[in-house]
Amino acid sequence: MHPGPLEVVAAAVTALEDVVAPAVRDEHAESTLRTAVQLLRSTRVRLEVEQQALAEECAELRALLELWQVRLALAAVPAPAALRYPARAEQAHEAAALRSALAAAIDAVPDPDHPFRVAARDVVQRSVDRQQPWLVDAFTGPRR
């Protein structure tokens, strides 16, 4: 269906900034409106790229945990989402389970120079970097 979610959110941002914001007189309301607009901007980018980012993160976490599971006697790797095309919530749930497994594995391997820990830090860094488009780059325009 057109307009899609990205266009809908973008239009809402424009309406809030061009029509609503100039009419707001209260300082606290004005600040809250600016924050709301920024969060909508972020959500627009997130709608666009997050599922791909989650899929990549899950694949990386799974590969790392499966590679080391036997050698380090780690707990079983959480099962993947059941559907071939999982909804965002299912993907997020899978990523959270894998992150928990990784956190437990990090605590179980105290040597920070162990190859598993070195690889874990790389995975963690890429996971943080993947969120930058909607948690840093998306925030343009007036802040709170």
Place this chain on the structure above:
Amino acid sequence: MASQLLDLDVVSGWLDSRRERLGPRVQGARAVRVEQLSRGVSRETWAVDAVVRGPDGERELPLAVRRDHPAGSVIPSDLRTEYEVYARLADTAVPVARALWFEDDAAVAPDGRPGYVRERVRGSWHLPFLSDDDPARDDRRIEASRVHLEALAAVHLVDWRTCGFDRLFPVPSSPAAAAVELLERVRRQAEELLGEASPVLAEACSALAARAPRDAPAVVLCKGTNGHGEEVWRDGRIVAMSDWELACLGDPAYDLAQVQEMVPTIVRDGRRVWGWPEALEHYTSRSGLVVTEERLRWYRDLYAVLQLAYCAHSGAAVRRLGATAPLRFVWTAYEVAYHAERKLAAVAASARSATT
């Protein structure tokens, strides 16, 4: 629904019912102006201009009311503790607003919500000259920096046992253990509040634990957030230190690592005339406590864990409240938490560079 704090009659009735807390000879009180302040977002802060009546007539009494948001507080420390910090500092060398009372009687408190009342100290948090790199401002910037460091020294020299801070905050088992015990406590708090385990937190805490300093000179009362924007200034002096939400007992480096904008680096003709080495030397000359740059760096890194913990506290409120969660809480749990995670990732990465 509008807060009852905006209703002058309600506030007047409340103040009048507590008039004995407003001064020894106060016979009546009323509010003439109330305003919610936009600074200090972790809790609500209201400015209340009161007029009190005594045997000699009426006088103005500026007050501040602090209370949690309806959704709670952004920072995971409780309101009562914040009040107790002010109350315990009343007779010390630390400049603070006088705490008057903690209101926990829902029958008289505006909106039926707990809050505390303190006097409002005249002055300003804003020091516009701080960011002015004009050499003509150097002396003023350095003097303000010194004054702030002296105020921190005064906090650190408080006899915290006599003042009862050991009944308010966890006491480190020794100066040497202060860093690692604080790390463990804040990590546990962050994990409980996050609701899911975090690999970036696990890696960063591992890196921090490996290089936790053990050379703290003493366990002192620490303020937490401090510096520009957190203290009230008048005529070049600090007249009130505010924002004690992250106060604790620990290494003085905890506070110096959280100084905001008050230690400018000033270089003239290729020579540094002020910066962290000079600031630490001045601080030590006033406190007798040595803070090394290495401990300063460690506590700056630790701040990412503290930040994640308070973001997770906001996130827990968002989970609990759903669509009724205040936007400020959502923003804290969202963007601010991400910045904390980025810092944690950098701390974790430093573990590798330190060993290779």
